[in-house]
Amino acid sequence: MSDDDHVDDGPGGGLTTGEVARRLGVAPTTVRSWDRRYGLGPDAHTGGRHRRWTPADVARLERMCALTATGLPPAEAARLARAGTPPPKTAPLPGPGPRAARPRDRNRTGLRLGGARRECRGLARAALRLDAVALDGLLSAVIADHGLVTAWTEVIMPTLQAVGRKWESSGEKYVEVEHFLSWHVSGALRRCVPAAPPVSPAPPAPGAPPGSGDRPGATVLLACVPGENHTLPLEVLTAALAERGVPVRMFGAALPVEALVGAVRRTGPAAVGLWAQSRTTASRPLAQHVAAMEWGVRGARRQPAVLTLGPGWAGGQAVPGLPRPPGLAEALAALEAVVPGDPRQGVTR
Incomplete structure (x- = not known):
């Protein structure tokens, strides 16, 4: 267990950086970067190496996530988050009652993710922020945790589809998000398979096409x-x-x-x-x-x-x-x- 995953059960203990990152659906390095660059760290400091985040600290980071998801540059979003400015309201979803207008119904990303797995929210947030480091970390983690087939079918593809729907309904506003997400998914797929050791090719079978000597017909x-x-x-x-x-x-x-x-x-x-x-x-x-x-x-x-x-x-x-x-x-x-x-x-x- 890393320092960021340490749990403090003592009096006054708050959430660790790792717990906050998982709750927000971002990488721990993103939380630390926001602390270092924009002053969005915990208001209170405790002794030792472990940072502790109170509900007020987490609420500030949630505002940061919501504001960056609207396309604001991180520095401007951080200024508004520190000032307590709420994110702009999203259009209400179809359906009766006030619940349809709550940002939570779109997982605070502005994307219709429906009943998709929770990891989709983190990928969507990182893509909307154009956060390369967080996106690469989240993609690698979901592939490692669930395997390629489940990661693609239940996490990556639903997120890509949600971004595509957002692009289609918003003109060209989110085209950079779709390209950014697709590029990083492609990179994650290439990274997740180790290079194969060299194998001496077998001689081609009689009448086989040129270039088919390494297990003829088995490609x-x-x-x-x-x-x-x-x-x-x-x-x-x-x-x-x-x-x-x-x-x-x-x-x-x-x-x-x-x-x-x-x-x-x-x-x-x-x-x-x-x-x-x-x-x-x-x-x-x-x-x-x-x-x-x-x-x-x-x-x-x-x-x-x-x-x-x-x-x-x-x-x-x-x-x-x-x-x-x-x-x-x-x-x-x-x-x-x-x-x-x-x-x-x-x-x-």
Whole structure:
């Protein structure tokens, strides 16, 4: 247990810095920074190394959180928080009664988070403040605590969706918040999977495509279809596969048709995942063409298993005969059924 997590049960004891940070949904370093830079520390000081925060101290920090969430620069928000200025009122939520207008219904972030996990509030606050240090710490903690699948499904994705809804309803006012959050999520996904040790490639099988010598036919290829730039869902799938030892090649956003076909021919993957966020980018002919590709010697020809990933493949864009996993866990299960994990292998980007 760190000093910040120490609990003082003695008379006059208050909350520790760690407890305050958890209550506010910010990193302890953020609380210390606000104390050091803006004078928002405890009014009373106790002996020893441990800082103690009273309800009045915490209320001041809550005002700071609420004010920065409106877009105020931290220095100005701190001045108003010290003066006791309340945050501006948010528009009431639909529904009868005075409770609908309380900021708490939006978790004091201005974002509609509904019944999402409490960690979403911390991520939303850090993103709205454009607080890189806090955001990186919170993302790393939620992935470490819950694992990639749960962290993505129950914390990261609901927060991204809430920020996206805020952007859509506010014009371009919050576009920087969505970009900032997406960038840091991408970085957290890359950091959470350790680099794989080098493995001596096996000789390619007769008739196998060039570049497929390291476990021929046992690779997953992931790419966004042409015109599709939403890469985060594929990035989390890449990280989760790599974590399980499934060799994966990730090609990112808007891979042109010729490049996609060339990559499949060169690597001879056992499975191909094609991401389409929108129905306007999903292409049934492209998915069918990739699924029909073959390689290998006569009598032992192979074809990739093609998964259509993302909401763009729903409805009329669904490809008969090709699986469309509804979520991350289902996509992982489908790909691991085709390409079993090998702890010696890692991600290839």
